[in-house]
Amino acid sequence: MSIASVFKKFPRTFWVANTIELFERWAWYGFFMLFANYLTGSSDAGGLEFTQAQKGIIMGVGTGILYFLPVITGSIADKYGYRKVLYIAFTVYISAFILLPMADTFTGVFAMYLYLALGAALFKPIISATIAKTTTDETSSIGFGIFYMMVNIGAFFGPMITLLYKNSSYNLVFYISAGIIALNFILLLFYKEPNRQVNEDSLTTSLSKVFKNIGLVLKDFKFMLFLLIVAGFWTMYNQLFFTLPVFIAQWVDTSVVYSFFHTYIPFISENYSAHNGQMEAEFITNFDALFIIIFQIIVSTIVMKWKPLRTMMSGFLVCAIGMSLTLFSQNVLFTFAAIYIFAIGEMAGSPKITEYIGRIAPSDKKALYMGYSFIPVFLGNVFAGIISGNVYQSMSDKTEFVKHEVMKRGLEISEGLSQNEYFNQAAKAMNMNPRELTNYLWSSYHPSRIWYIILAIGLFAVVALFFYDKLLMNKKA
Template sequence: MSVFGKFPRTFWVANVIELFERWAWYGFFMLFANYLTGSSDAGGLEFTQEQKGWLMGVGTGILYFLPVLTGAIADRYGYRKVLFLAFLIYVSAFLLLPQFSTFTGVFLMYLYLAVGAALFKPVISATIAKTTTDATASIGFGIFYMMVNIGAFFGPLVTLLFKGTSSLIFYVSAGIISLNFILLLFYKEPGRIENTKSTERLFETFAGIFRNMGSILKDVKFIVFLLIVAGFWTMYNQLFFTLPVFISQWVDTSVLYDFFQAHFPFISYNYSPASGVMDPEFVTNIDALYIILFQVMVSSVVMKMKPLRSMMSGFLVCAVGMSLTLAFQNVLFTMIAILVFSLGEMAGSPKITEYIGRIAPVDKKALYMGYSFIPVFLGNVLAGIISGSVYQQMSDKMMIVRKYVEEKGLSIPEGLSNNAYFDEAARQSGMSPHELTDFLWNTYHPSQIWMVLMVVGVGAAFALFVYDRVTSRSES
């Protein structure tokens, strides 16, 4: 426990700020995919999977690209000022987002929200990097990542209680992020070099940013590293982009429902859209619970490992776990697969930030932390393609049932919600909705998308292995 006393107060304040920010973010984001594509009679917008993929992929990708600029802005103008602006944007975006229902409107509001998140991310990561040392970095970033997942765990659990009214999901997130205005009073700038050129214009600041970008782009090894890590994030983001939709469409959660109904009826009552069915986001959220329980232990195990070796192992385990989540209809298998995935995530993901934090110059921590988000940007865009057009063609239940209806020559009235359309297809086929789901599963094999993710994940792990061998040889 002595290591915990080595962290300054700002480290702990930053961690609590991160907790509430992630609480607010995941409170809506874990539900976002099904909100976008869900049936209108259940509060969804009925966007196609491809629209969802573009919105979540490009929108979230831009969120992770902008820190390249916002990190340098924070270094120049002050962390507290940038955090305050970020929280203002968060609150206003959460309040406005549910007022839009068209693809264009939702997309633009989501981009506005992304600006707030982009202002926030490099500042909080740089704060952790500046308040840890080489001796405390592994544990420090492990604690930070655990805080991320405490917020990620409780956020959806709270907002799911209000899922009956979609707008309340966003309003709850607005309320949670507002708590950070109070914490900001206790936040101290962690050794930032003050800008003495108060008259410097904004365009001059951006000119310096792009000069710095040019110098970093000359570091070929670093750029190759960022591109490899993008493969990990492509796979990882399926946890939010694809898995909740896949569970909602294909996975039988009745066993889990029956367990909670018998032993913890509060859970089955509040986290079930219908009798015998658990909310898919509740199931997916178990990833955050695993990390809360095991992150410090895993960090302690891998703290003496070289970051690249830990990342390699983590990427490979993640590939197996995430692929298996999309391979079965049984929710128990899904939960075991999420555990496998989370163990890989705990070993690999914090090490990415730690690795970049170690090699970053002291006076440019936020700038370099901004570049740590470049692979996340690429991973989100690629994940959007997989969860969008690829998922729509291979695994989307509505696309498959429409194909089935066309093949069978069934006549389904126009204008029905997605749920009503599926129920009518089942009725005309002489099957219950559950029986039709099983028939489509066995006939059209939507689970085959697991192979796509396995190729991406294993490819990233192998590329990192080659990168490690080449860079180790060149440094020796």
């Protein structure tokens, strides 16, 4: 059967749902890839100058809650209807994107981000369920392949659009995301509610069943242990958004990339640079999504017949090496290579997690167990927030290092300066230019040591997964 004949079997709602997903991911990653540097960046560049620890709490806890809530919001959608809840989700999304840049205190930003997370949590279970209900056993493989392709296209183009306006105003980044989400109101006119089993229970009864099911899952020691191990993968993965953009902005010299594009493709150097001979950190980080778009089919074909456990272990190991190496060097070409390695591991390991859960779940509880595969994603975000927050601040934060160096030398720097102004003043007081001071701090404080933490988490996940399967499962999978 040809792919063209399979395409004809998809109903209109399948294509509408995929387009909605494309725009939603476009809007989400358009702001989320820039969010870490928005929270911690210098005020004269539009940042809020929060500490790395504050950033870790906002992004870790907030995004973790986003992935915990769908088990509850899914029940709400089943009771009141997908279409109605999608209208509510998009309304919350748009209002949150508009309100978020109006907040500039830790409490205010955290509250607005939690509100935004609610919109995303209302959306997530509905669109996945729609894809599942508009595909069959015959078309599901290609159908979900199309779905994940839409996710990655949105993840790539979202930041590429918002980065064009970052230097004008960070507010525009959020407003653009709000505008992209608003397009989905038009698509909802063509969205037909898929066949679903209407939930006749009261909302209270529905939610009580949800928490009862959570209790059943928590009692399964083997399953919970597996989810805790997999949380190590998600802890690594989220450093792509939580830590890497900040690390590149603070430490990596991207001038060679700027020079290349300035010579051969000046449009990119003009629109994706920080106007100081350096490229935007998020432009570099976004190559992960580009690599996935290019190589996902190839990698999926290679690992298609591999056993899920073997593939996960290989993918997690490659991911750990790639992500740790991105934090190892100031050389941007090294960073590109490390992001590519990370992407290969991500493409190999991530899709196999769901497949493995399906294999180890009790035959009469497969649907229940698959529904709670969000737990490691939730935990991974919380743990990632800790690594990118307190751990990064103590081991790798350039802002902390320069303040310590100023204090150690007994220098007097004016109070009330932005981060960039403070750094430039410090460099001048030490008879260095900003790049020389950055290199001095790199060699003196060794911020790349954080890669040991990332690598250790990945290696622990791989080793733990191996012994988990051999000692507890007593079967090959």
